[in-house]
Amino acid sequence: MLDWEEFSKHLSQMKSLSDELLDGWAILGKTGTENGAYLAKKVPRLFEEALLLFEYNVVYDLSYGVPKLCFNVFRTDGSMLQLNECIHVLGFDGEPVLVLTQMDHPVLQRPFFTLHPCKTSEFMDFCSNSKNPLVSWLSAIGPTVGLNLANEYSQCT
Amino acid sequence: MANDREILREIWEGKIPVRFTLYPDEVYELQQPDEFYLMVPRLSYFPLVIDKVKKHFIRYVSNDKNDQEMWLEYDGQPVKWHFPIGLLFDLLVGTGPDLGLPWHIVVHFEKFPETQIFRLNSKDLVEAHFMACLKEADVLKHRGQIVSSMQKKDHNQLWSGLQNDKFDQFWAVNRKLMEVSGEVDHFKYIPFRIYDIEGFYKQKLVKPVSDEGQRKTLNDLLMEMYPKRATSVKVLTHGMFPPLNTPLQWMSEHLSYPDNFLHLCLV
Known part of the structure; x- marks a missing residue:
């Protein structure tokens, strides 16, 4: 379990490292308010000759006391990919999909595809030796939804 | 209870x-x-x-x-x-x-506002959303222990009770989610969301009793959420205004929606 203070501390640390690495993560929202801020990054990617824009957000789940990774994928015309399209792009075809559902973004309160937080807490216990459990968690689960953290991030864990 | x-x-x-x-x-x-x-x-x-x-x-x-x-x-x-x-x-x-x-x-039927509302074009998606809310509420109340100790058939019974408007069927299972466990006579935290006029909601970890063991009321919750304007607001839920001295624990047990959250609108 992480409380909001710890979460925002790890968030700022990751953001500073991202600035050094020119990796593009930004803190958005209101940092002073409990559960008011989140980390965001946009990643363009070519898929079957179409340009897609992945919008990743790392947010805090107050009830579970864990971070959550959520994202939306946009086409160049601004339209959003639906669940089955995301599953195809991410190469999940044929796998159980209910781990990935639309949930309210805790700050924006709009639908985002979200990895359900119910297992995250066990995972966070596993990362308890890390100096930055947020980065440890993100580097482990990010790749399932196409988000790879650079090796340099390991220096803060 | x-x-x-x-x-x-x-x-x-x-x-x-x-x-x-x-x-x-x-x-x-x-x-x-x-x-x-x-x-x-x-x-x-x-x-x-x-x-x-x-x-x-x-x-x-x-x-x-x-x-x-x-x-x-x-x-x-x-x-x-x-x-x-x-x-x-x-x-x-x-x-x-x-x-x-x-x-x-x-x-x-045209121009689905995809950035603003969920795609809930199958009952399975509604069920997944409902169960996710229910689990979250149980994490707040009992550290998630009741939902995870339930069997799939209990989950199904909750869902079909709601879907088919069967009170007894739903409450036969929901009763367990509303029980208090062990030594204490209250939940760990009260699952609630409080909505402002623009439709945005806030959540916070609020215990049903004070540090001195006193039962908190709706008024205490408003004071914790809005210390500056708690006296000037009213709360609407299920089309009524619960009195400000209503105990939070009782509210959570009786006025929660089937997803086990209190949904309170500020007026």
Whole structure:
């Protein structure tokens, strides 16, 4: 379990490292308010000759006391990919999909595809030796939804 | 324990009359469709009760549009149908001498507002959303231990009880989620969301008792959430204003929606 203070501390640390690495993560929202801020990054990617824009957000789940990774994928015309399209792009075809559902973004309160937080807490216990459990968690689960953290991030864990 | 059965019944039986009309610009046939009237349970969700509405209107829209997803609008805004119906009504219409019943909802088949509302085009998706809320509530109340100790058939019974409007079936299982465990006579935290007029909600970890062991009331919750303006606000839920001295633990047991959250609208 992480409380909001710890979460925002790890968030700022990751953001500073991202600035050094020119990796593009930004803190958005209101940092002073409990559960008011989140980390965001946009990643363009070519898929079957179409340009897609992945919008990743790392947010805090107050009830579970864990971070959550959520994202939306946009086409160049601004339209959003639906669940089955995301599953195809991410190469999940044929796998159980209910781990990935639309949930309210805790700050924006709009639908985002979200990895359900119910297992995250066990995972966070596993990362308890890390100096930055947020980065440890993100580097482990990010790749399932196409988000790879650079090796340099390991220096803060 | 949720012992005041009459209250639970009364809450369960709350219904709202709704008048659905098709958005005029989307009518493709020469003849305008009739309006469609439905009495909907406050505790249910729109995607569970609008099959008939879809069937009624779809033959009036252009053929190349009717594979598109239906969505609902009220007063120029898409209806966030992942919220329970009663909450939407309290939030969007509120209360007063002139509610303008039946509630007028406009039906659309074009331009699904995908950035604003969930795609809930199958009952499975609504169920997944409902179960996720229920789990979250149990994490707050019992560290998630009750939901995870339940069997799949209990989960199914909760869901089908809600879907088929079967009070006894639903409460036979929900009762366990409303129990307090072990030494204490209260939940760890109260699962609630409090909505402002713009429709944004806040959550916070609020215990049902104070550090001194005193039972907290709705007033205490408002003081914790809005220290500066707690005295000037009222809270609307299930179409009524609960007295400010109502104990939080009792409220959570009796006035929660089936997703086990209290949904409170600031007025």
